[in-house]
Amino acid sequence: MPTEEVEDTPINAEPTKGFFVDMITRDISLEQAVLDLVDNSVDGAKLHRGGGDRPLEGFEVAITISGVRFRIVDNCGGFSRETARDYAFRFGRPPGRAKLEYSLGRFGIGMKRALFKFGDHFTVESSTDAEGWGINIDVPVWQDDPGWTFPWAETSAEAAVSIENPGTDITVDRLKPEVSARFGTAQFVTAIENVIKAKHRQFISEGLAISVNGRHLVATSLSLLIADRLQPGVDTFKFEADGKDPVDVRIVVGVGDSVPIAAGWYVVCNGRVILEADRSKETGWGIAEEENDEILIPKFHNQFARFRGIVTFDSADAARVPWNTMKDDVDRESAVWQQTFVRMIEMMRPVVDFLNQLDANITEYTREGSVLLKYVANAGRINNEQIKQKHTFVAPKAQDIQAPGPRWVSIQYSRPLPDIDFLQHALRVGSAKAVGERTFDLALSKQRGE
């Protein structure tokens, strides 16, 4: 009877390719997907890194984005046929895989996610110094085939990568319409440049050359002010646990230029910037002490526009650093993060106090009369990368540098606009502020009989 045969056949619980592709491409933004591909190139470069100040010198990543095609080519060593066959195109990281030290790609999904997200046709060609290989996949055709494999393809004769020039060349075309629409705009290309410059700042400063549509990305430097009485605070420590790789942590706090958009905490994991200029509760702003409800650290205001905090986590085991799966946020459950966070708050406090004093000094003496502002404005700069030694944060006190002299006081008043305009012309000055200053100075000299 047919019923018996049906009962013998087990229930089909196999995933469909369509579902799988949809799931992995769903929650990631185009910018994140591009960053994941750059991360893979960075991992390749790290394997072959040199020494000294610029260990990634000589490695290049070239990205081309348009409404018809996406391409990323690097010379960062490529990966082997064996890696391609057994690991690189699996969804998820199979057990037994030798871990890549200090890697960024721990979750093994970045490349697949980007390829399927962007379009319906992709080619991957890679070459190590021993061998080369390639694949050429038509996604709709692949989705209809049973089985979860990719066939090998011939590598092209004019391939950008070869045994002499080991690296990886990935191209996606037949872009999905919404992807093509965004890739074709100048603003998206600018956004990609900005996000790579921010997230891969450290690697660029270590010599990695990244270009987008032929334009070379210049590292934006993260610098702090330094002077005799103004020194960044630095602390370094290690998290060790039995059987696990240690995590090296470095925290730097200090004062920078008054640029609100650059102010806040920078969190870096294995060289990759996870949070930049963070001013949220995530990194301590607005934290209230639970017992007394006393505000430990205020919420961010523009008077803290000079705050700079940088915390870097490095570990040979990428699973130990406190980032989330998307590498766009910290993993708040991580014990490493939670303990580091406590130390971050402690180190942040004196900088916030100094910035409050600076603000009070400016309010009391005006921008021109403030000695603290003058001291800060004349301070030198040091790049984040050069800061290594443990140090306590040092900041000047107004009374230590207050030059003898009269106190300055700010005058504020309002007058009708036509009158201000009239005086502005009559006295030949350029602003309402200048009218106030000029009329004061003229009245003063007249009264003094000068």
Next chain:
Amino acid sequence: MKGSSNRVDFSLRPAKHAERRMMTEIFRRLRPFQPVEDYLYIGFGSLWFTDFALFHRTLGVKRSISMEREVSFKNRFDDNKPFAAVTMDYRDSSLVLPNADWSQPNFVWLDYDDPLKKSMLYDVQSIATRCASGTVLALTVQSFSAKEVDEAEADKTSGVSAMVRFRGALGANAVPPDASQEDLFGSAFGRLSQRILLDQIGSALSVRNGTLGPYDQMKFTLICDIEYRDGMLMKTFVGIFATARDQNRVEQCGFENLDFIPPATTSIKIDVPILTAREIRYLERQLPKGYNFINYGSIPREHADNFAKLYRYLPNFAVLEH
């Protein structure tokens, strides 16, 4: 528009006059999309409504909206409206534009007095996301220098450069990465402002087009850009929104045949020549010129050549006293 109604008599600006006449010629060519008089015109009329009066007189535009923020002088604006075809809207452009009627193609001239700022990006985005095929957008900005240049100068102690402020004010993704400090002045600033605005339109359209089929994909085509001096250096660009389906209508408009657009380019520079009334008559009698050289007489070449480029668009001033 800070106080410019109080200062400049808008009627005596020869370069602006030429620009308005050119704008009329552009609008006149929109017949393939719909009768020109059925277009709705949206602009900033100020107290003189010069453009509104011109478009009604020459094109028969029946409906127009003048956006005006200075509500305190409402009566004076109402009393100066030239025709019943003009409706006042006493709100900021950021409120008028998203709520205007975009079901038919309109022509919009955002004639700002100020250098580029973020609110202008929002204004063009409002239009690009909603407008119908056949809408013409003209935009004028001051291109003498970015306001962030003066801000940086006034606040030198902080050491924050004008370019950093500019990127902060407009949004890091709005400003091209290769823009540098020199691009915040003069003609270069005009070009940068235009590029940023066009990129914003591109971005808004890419979002809009994401859900549309191939024939409904909206595109913005630049018709021309104009640089002129009016006290301050100013930059205008004009373009038309049209779907893929309507691209043949754009071709029928034949904008490239406009005689003020030089061949092989869309960039126009209005240089008002300085000539006496007699010199004007002398040159006019030789125009239009084909391949003949003009007899310059004693007239400086540069002024004569500028006159030849624009003579049909310059105003005729008659001074009635001798």
